[in-house]
Amino acid sequence: MAITAKFDLETVQMDAVNAFVHCDLDEVVYMRMPPGFGKKDKVLRLRKALYGLRRSPLLWQKNLTNSLKELGFKEVPREPCVMLNGGVVVFFYVDDIVFCYRKKDREKTKELIQELQKEYQINILGELKWFLGIHVLRDRRQRRLWLSQEAYIEKIANQYEIDDRSHWATSRHYGRVRAPSLT
Numbered sequence: 791m792a793i794t795a796k797f798d799l800e801t802v803q804m805d806a807v808n809a810f811v812h813c814d815l816d817e818v819v820y821m822r823m824p825p826g827f828g829k830k831d832k833v834l835r836l837r838k839a840l841y842g843l844r845r846s847p848l849l850w851q852k853n854l855t856n857s858l859k860e861l862g863f864k865e866v867p868r869e870p871c872v873m874l875n876g877g878v879v880v881f882f883y884v885d886d887i888v889f890c891y892r893k894k895d896r897e898k899t900k901e902l903i904q905e906l907q908k909e910y911q912i913n914i915l916g917e918l919k920w921f922l923g924i925h926v927l928r929d930r931r932q933r934r935l936w937l938s939q940e941a942y943i944e945k946i947a948n949q950y951e952i953d954d955r956s957h958w959a960t961s962r963h964y965g966r967v968r969a970p971s972l973t
Contacts, residue, residue, distance in 0.1 A: 794890050794935060798892075798930055799879070800896065800917075801888060801917050802914065802916070803887070803915040803919070803920075804887040804913060805890050805912065805915060806885040806912040807885075809854075810841055810843075810846040812853055813836060813839040813846065813849035813850050814837065815836055815843075817845065818835065818838070819836045820834065820884070821833060826934045851870065851871065851882075855873070857909055858873050859873075861881060861905055863875040870943075875898075877894075877895045878891045878898060879891070879900060888918050906949060923942055924942075925938040925940065
């Protein structure tokens with residue numbers, strides 16, 4: 791994200807629909823019939839990855855990585871979910887995919903995305919605003935970018951019934967949230 795701010799890169803966020811079912815399983819997996827389907831004591835052999843299987847995210851990563859390599863992307867060493875194709879950067883986490891590029895690479899990026907859409911059903915979500923629950927805020931004129939976890943903080947505060955917003959708004963110590971009493 792620092793590179794995106796520094797070089798004022800354009801961003802496009804996408805979501806791969808039913809990502810895991812694009813992957814063949816590399817091991818034998820059986821499951822019980824879902825309630826309301828089939829006969830009791832019958833099982834199904836899975837041929838495709840499904841959400842909930844431990845191997846599914848890794849199989850999808852390998853599948854997507856191979857597809858991106860076929861489009862000319864190269865992996866960034868020690869960053870398996872970040873790839874480069876000239877001036878186009880793609881990073882992903884499971885089914886969330888983000889392309890970053892300079893304005894001059896707009897057409898190239900559009901073509902790469904279209905090629906990817908030939909293989910997968912992908913929803914284009916527009917400019918990057920949220921990634922992994924982190925809100926992305928930009929001041930493009932000044933080439934600044936902020937990552938906010940306010941939504942996550944609110945979720946945790948609600949979960950533990952912490953309501954001390956007046957303190958959060960005036961304090962610079964956002965990390966100092968009192969733990970709830972266990973008694």
